[in-house]
Amino acid sequence: MIATAPTQRSPAQLAATALTLRQRLVSTSAAAKIPHLGSCLSCVELLVQLYWQELHLDPANPEDPERDRFLLSKGHGAPILFQVLAERGFFPLERLEDFGKAGSVFHEHPPKPGYIPGIEAATGSLGHGLPMALGMALAARIQQRPSRCYALLSDGECNEGSIWEAALLAASQKVHTLTAIIDFNKWQATGRSQEVMALDPLAAKWEAFGWHAQEIDGHDFAAIGQALAAARAENERPSVIVAHTVKGKGVSFMEDDNNWHYRTPNPQELAAALAELETV
Amino acid sequence: MRDSFAREMTALAAQRSDVTLLSGDIGNRMFDRFKEVAPARFFNCGIAEANMMSLAAGMALSGLRPVIYTITPFTTTRCLEQIRVGVAYHQAPVVIVGTGSGLSYAELGPTHHSLEDMAILRTLPGLNVVAPADSAELVAQLREALNAPNPTYMRIGKKGEPALHGQDARLGIGKANLLREGSDLLVVGVGPILGEALQAAEALAPTGISVAVASLGGVKPLDGPFLAAMAERFPHWLSLEEHGITGGLGSALLEWLADRDGPAIRLRRLGVPDAFLHELGNQAYTRRQLGLDAEGLAQTIRRAIEERPQ
Numbered sequence: 001m002i003a004t005a006p007t008q009r010s011p012a013q014l015a016a017t018a019l020t021l022r023q024r025l026v027s028t029s030a031a032a033k034i035p036h037l038g039s040c041l042s043c044v045e046l047l048v049q050l051y052w053q054e055l056h057l058d059p060a061n062p063e064d065p066e067r068d069r070f071l072l073s074k075g076h077g078a079p080i081l082f083q084v085l086a087e088r089g090f091f092p093l094e095r096l097e098d099f100g101k102a103g104s105v106f107h108e109h110p111p112k113p114g115y116i117p118g119i120e121a122a123t124g125s126l127g128h129g130l131p132m133a134l135g136m137a138l139a140a141r142i143q144q145r146p147s148r149c150y151a152l153l154s155d156g157e158c159n160e161g162s163i164w165e166a167a168l169l170a171a172s173q174k175v176h177t178l179t180a181i182i183d184f185n186k187w188q189a190t191g192r193s194q195e196v197m198a199l200d201p202l203a204a205k206w207e208a209f210g211w212h213a214q215e216i217d218g219h220d221f222a223a224i225g226q227a228l229a230a231a232r233a234e235n236e237r238p239s240v241i242v243a244h245t246v247k248g249k250g251v252s253f254m255e256d257d258n259n260w261h262y263r264t265p266n267p268q269e270l271a272a273a274l275a276e277l278e279t280v
Numbered sequence: 281m282r283d284s285f286a287r288e289m290t291a292l293a294a295q296r297s298d299v300t301l302l303s304g305d306i307g308n309r310m311f312d313r314f315k316e317v318a319p320a321r322f323f324n325c326g327i328a329e330a331n332m333m334s335l336a337a338g339m340a341l342s343g344l345r346p347v348i349y350t351i352t353p354f355t356t357t358r359c360l361e362q363i364r365v366g367v368a369y370h371q372a373p374v375v376i377v378g379t380g381s382g383l384s385y386a387e388l389g390p391t392h393h394s395l396e397d398m399a400i401l402r403t404l405p406g407l408n409v410v411a412p413a414d415s416a417e418l419v420a421q422l423r424e425a426l427n428a429p430n431p432t433y434m435r436i437g438k439k440g441e442p443a444l445h446g447q448d449a450r451l452g453i454g455k456a457n458l459l460r461e462g463s464d465l466l467v468v469g470v471g472p473i474l475g476e477a478l479q480a481a482e483a484l485a486p487t488g489i490s491v492a493v494a495s496l497g498g499v500k501p502l503d504g505p506f507l508a509a510m511a512e513r514f515p516h517w518l519s520l521e522e523h524g525i526t527g528g529l530g531s532a533l534l535e536w537l538a539d540r541d542g543p544a545i546r547l548r549r550l551g552v553p554d555a556f557l558h559e560l561g562n563q564a565y566t567r568r569q570l571g572l573d574a575e576g577l578a579q580t581i582r583r584a585i586e587e588r589p590q
């Protein structure tokens with residue numbers, strides 16, 4: 001038996017959802033002064049495609065043992081994951097009014113499971129999510145559950161040895177139910193990800209590690225959907241989707257400007273961002 | 281404290297050619313001046329802390345004086361094996377700096393809290409474990425660490441920590457100072473949280489409670505002669521650290537007290553309870569919740585004095 005199938009939305013509906021999420025994200029981050037806006041904006045399409053078209057999840061029954069598992073390995077993207085989970089119905093949107101407030105569980109990173117429905121693991125220290133997703137995929141195999149496991153990584157996160165250790169084991173164990181998606185936005189915290197470490201050629205590295213690798217435009221719903229379908233069809237190797245993205249995507253003055261890894265919008269910038277996000 | 285660290289590193293790099301600075305993709309723009317002064321001796325090692333630690337050991341074993349800088353959990357527990365073997369066992373004189381230590385990044389959650397680092401690292405033979413209370417102490421300890429034959433771990437705050445030490449303080453590794461005189465009770469602590477203790481002492485003074493506040497500078501080595509002198513004067517101590525209650529300064533002091541001959545001391549440990557924190561807020565909020573802000577400390581001190589056997 002397969003846990004609740006994903007919703008089926010038209011590309012226009014998905015785009016509308018992405019826009020709504022970007023608006024809420026920018027407003028909430030401005031109000032709560034939570035950073036990593038650029039990091040969140042680069043993975044909106046990836047998350048929307050996953051949560052509305054791909055993952056077998058039931059927001060009313062978030063602990064269904066048969067569910068697919070999604071881990072935000074790049075845990076500092078939590079602000080957008082919280083928006084996604086609320087919009088998908090895991091908890092009422094009003095709960096995000098507490099975002100960043102003293103005493104709240106909604107802050108910069110996802111807490112451990114049990115505090116926010118839909119969160120599978122506490123991440124925020126980079127390099128943990130993929131190995132944990134691998135463990136969950138192996139568990140599903142042993143327990144004979146249909147669950148597929150997904151981890152969303154950042155390009156900077158691919159600096160961590162633990163990512164490549166997981167890559168080696170997943171390939172030797174032929175964990176084809178594991179899909180890693182890399183938000184390849186070309187920036188890490190203090191520099192270009194292709195300069196800090198020799199990441200290039202990223203997809204070829206994964207392929208050399210024994211993975212089924214695909215390279216796509218990470219803002220194109222059709223491309224993301226096709227890549228996820230191809231990953232699903234692969235029945236030997238784990239899959240990686242190297243998604244080329246733009247950090248800060250959707251707000252012209254945030255795009256590819258890594259200051260928005262740290263900054264939050266002032267009132268003028270918020271207004272300008274929302275104006276852009278309304279006229280798309 | 282971060283800015284003082286960057287400034288001092290730049291000055292040191294200008295003075296000596298053996299100092300290198302390794303950062304784990306952290307400290308955006310902070311080291312621009314260092315990079316101007318010593319472009320070949322700055323390395324952004326990426327988000328790969330284990331590798332960074334071992335390569336620093338390699339540099340140190342080749343005669344350089346590497347300084348590692350990233351967020352505290354990532355420069356300590358993330359790469360503990362590399363510290364234990366490469367740095368401590370080899371006595372490779374690496375200086376490991378953890379920024380945003382304790383609850384500095386309280387709102388970032390348990391992944392970014394460092395409430396175990398001193399406890400864990402002080403078990404490693406030959407590794408100094410220091411926790412400067414302000415920028416002056418940081419600078420003195422950093423200079424000394426770069427001349428020491430053995431490695432040093434230093435946990436620092438973020439920015440805006442007030443200066444707590446006077447002009448005449450003897451600052452360095454294993455050097456304690458009395459920040460405030462008093463007669464009823466001694467607060468003995470490490471790190472910027474001593475600022476809260478000083479405020480508590482100030483607030484209690486008009487009520488007739490006289491609290492002395494000592495800054496130990498770190499947990500290893502301890503300043504034995506200073507502690508012995510304090511033990512002669514104060515029968516009642518409160519230890520204070522922005523760190524878990526298990527294994528840190530309080531525990532180190534209990535061990536020191538247990539192993540010596542001298543007057544009996546009543547020591548009560550103040551710190552973060554043995555639990556991960558989930559309901560988050562900023563550092564000030566979290567200190568308040570835990571009773572580690574000036575007001576909470578004043579209450580604890582008052583109660584300790586009222587309840588003590590006469």
Ligand SMILES: Cc1ncc(C[n+]2csc(CCOP(=O)(O)OP(=O)(O)O)c2C)c(N)n1
Nearest residue numbers: 039124125126154155156157187188189305
């Ligand atoms: C182990 C670890 N080291 C360092 C950090 C601090 N940190 C947070 S985000 C980040 C880099 C961000 O770049 P990237 O990983 O590419 O993510 P993006 O924001 O671009 O999506 C760093 C170094 C961390 N969270 N975890």
Ligand SMILES: [Mg+2]
Nearest residue numbers: 155156187188
């Ligand atoms: Mg990136």
